[in-house]
Amino acid sequence: MEKGKENYGLNENLDRGLKDRHIQLIGLGGAIGVGLFLGSATAIEAAGPAVLLAYAAAGIVIYFIMRAMGEVLIEYPVSGAFSAHAAKFQGPLMGYLTGWSYWFMWIGTGMAEITAIGIYMHHWFPDLPQWLTALGALLFMTAVNFIAVSAYGEFEFWFALIKIVTIVLMIIGCIGIIVFGVGNNGIPTGIANLWTHGGFMPNGIHGVLLAMVMVMYSYLGIEIVGVTAGEAHDPRKTLAAAIDKVFWRILLFYVLSLAVIMCIYPWDQIGDIGSPFVLVFNKLGIGFAADFINFVVITSALSSCNSGLFSTGRMLYNLSLQKKAPAFLAKVNKNHVPKRGILISSCVLLIGVLLNYIAPSRIFIYITSVASFGAMWTWVVILISQLCYRKTLSPEQVIKLHYKMPLSPYTNYLSLLFIAGVVIASALDEKTQIALFIFPVWLIILIVIYYAAGMNKKSA
Template identity: 60%
Template sequence: MAKEKEFEEELRRGLKERHIQLIALGGAIGVGLFLGSATAIKTAGPGLIFSYIIAGIFILFMMRSLGELAVSYPVSGSFSAYANKFLGPLAGYITGWTYWFMWIVTCMAEITAVGVYIHFWLPDLPQWIPALLALVAMTVVNIVAVSAFGEFEFWFALIKVVTIVVMIVLGGLMICFGLGNGGVPIGITNLYSHGGLFPLGLKGIILSLVMVMFAYVGIELIGVTAGEAENPEKTIPAAINKVLWRILIFYVGALGVIMSIYPWNQLGTIGSPFVLTFNKLGITAAAGIINFVVLTAALSSCNSGIFSTGRMLYNLSLQNKAPKIFGKLSKRHIPFNGILVSFCFLFIGVVLNYLVPAQVFIYVTSVATTGAIWTWGIIVLAQLKFRASLTADEVTQLKYPAPFYPVSNWATLIFLVFVLIIMAFDADTRVALYVSPIWFGFLLVCYYAFGLHKSSDSSVSKDVS
């Protein structure tokens, strides 16, 4: 296939298969599962399990679309580069900068959270100190080598995975054999004894979809890693193929165990479901264990954010949609300038978070939620256009074709629009629908004011040999 400028990256392929596998796995497991699941359970009860399955199906369709593109064009610019080629320069520009901003805002919150989690053990330590140390440490990891990033993500993800697996296994023993309950099996009656499987009806399932979708933010990171994967044709499909099973095991399995052990209508008022479950098993250090896990989850998010923002600025520069300085690589083939700029924005964000009212910070963070939905939609649309551009013979030569094309594409797009509509019915999420147009409007003004629409010259829009 012909290559364009934004696909001619010079990054070093230092991510091994085990790195890609755990990055894909860790991207789908965030702090929301450990701390935020109680709120989601209050919204839908046991029906939340079905919400995760429903949303998981469309996330899988989106990931398969991403997989088809990533194997055909394994670049770190990923969805921004694909949007630029198949949907036009403006789409690539908006997608790249929106994804960059999404991670900057997310990392601001995560770095600040590190200070809160450390406060659990060191209550007298000012929160800004661990927040700053975390930012500096994760930045150093990213500028050393891509393999260092991969190694840290591997272990961060492994901690989360082991915690959930242990909870599911021990919880299962409690349900089936009465472990930690005096030898009396708890059973699964709590799943349907408090108003049935759908105690809050269809409305509960629908409203919980917003929180469920937000829990999946970061799963698309595997597309950004494709540009530095040692063998993308093998590692990307292997990681994506396991997405559905991960969703079923880690989300559905964990929540099923939790709501079997505790009545769902008690969970929203008595703390983290994971802490409660470990406590019931007689693990007295449960709160400390979960605090350590969410600390590593926050560090993982920060690590991933610095990685992806640096790569996105690098590829935007190749598209002529960001300053040329971001297109330069260090001797280790790392987009150092992009990482450094992201570090500066994150540093400002940590300071601002202590100076401005919390409500203002929530408004800015809301853009990240719609930014994720925008990115997922662009991935599906880009793959739709990519497949339509191929001849019948070229389709048969695809190494990792997305299934059910084009039905899965349109079904996923309709579902994403449906989630946006649901956001309008909740005061906490409705603000995102107000703030996001301001962000997109700002990008459009910059696009034309700085003449970026004129920079889409033949070096980008035309094939090169």
């Protein structure tokens, strides 16, 4: 551990209180949020059953990204993760841009999560203002993030476990309906719905491309495992184990869950018949299904928002140690929690509350498209950092690596090409085009600040 700190010139003062089970569930909880429960309906509407191909293809690319991150992270386990790695292997400017862009990404994601909470609270309180619920959720998650990291890990562990168990039960229930006709008068539904309503790819490849931005957003947050590195009890063991399970989790929680839902309900009706999760449990005779799933979805959004505040606090802390953020953000409280970074992020998230007040009906798609670009920037940097890291090693050192990126550099190039395709696809839909303008402007602002503040002259 000390070796990694010396190489970065950092003096981290975080508590390594996150155990293996915490990190396993934090990584999964960060990735399974409103992208699956709320955003997937938008993706299905665009691509039809072929959205499964989009989720599977994106899942494979995400797996390669995680392996690329893991190769470097196992050798240099610091809280800044890919930001610190970018600074070391690509230069201080890239580390700065990546750290602040990741912060920006999670701010956008946090806004999406509190928006989803506002939407789903209408199930119980239809007259409750959406912005008021969003504010309450934000204040609650901020308070949670001020506690010791071990307590945060426990909180996130149980939050994530609730939604994981729910998805597994839903998949099992769907299989019972598909194969045995459980809850459907004993008549198996089969899988014909996957191709009998306009075909498997009813909107052609164009529809799949339109869905890809939302699909990629669904995977946003999966790289949070890297941010936990500075507080992992045994980084080499726990981080590798968490990353190894990523691909199978993607298949189970995204591809399989959506596949069984579209087997039971025609894809072109899912957006109109309400939550497919509620409908599945209703079919199984669970009378309180709507209330239960609503609770799970709200819990899911709170969990993802919780992970966002955790990530932004740690990223601002690491940027401060790199002298790429105000020095006061490098302070931690008595529990070794970077409280100031968390508080700053929470204050910025108040913009999300304001947006829910101004334009509650359109805010989700706008925020998610911008956040997706922040995630894709991070993933590109991860892939390139691993390539740069490999160039510093001799063939003998590559052989001795504890955790290798499979088939590098070819899988790096394939993943980079895929991400470039998603960026191009975002230009096809007017709802996601906004990100093509906002994110480049964000980068330009960062670069101007970098040189104006003389950060290029400071040592990281």
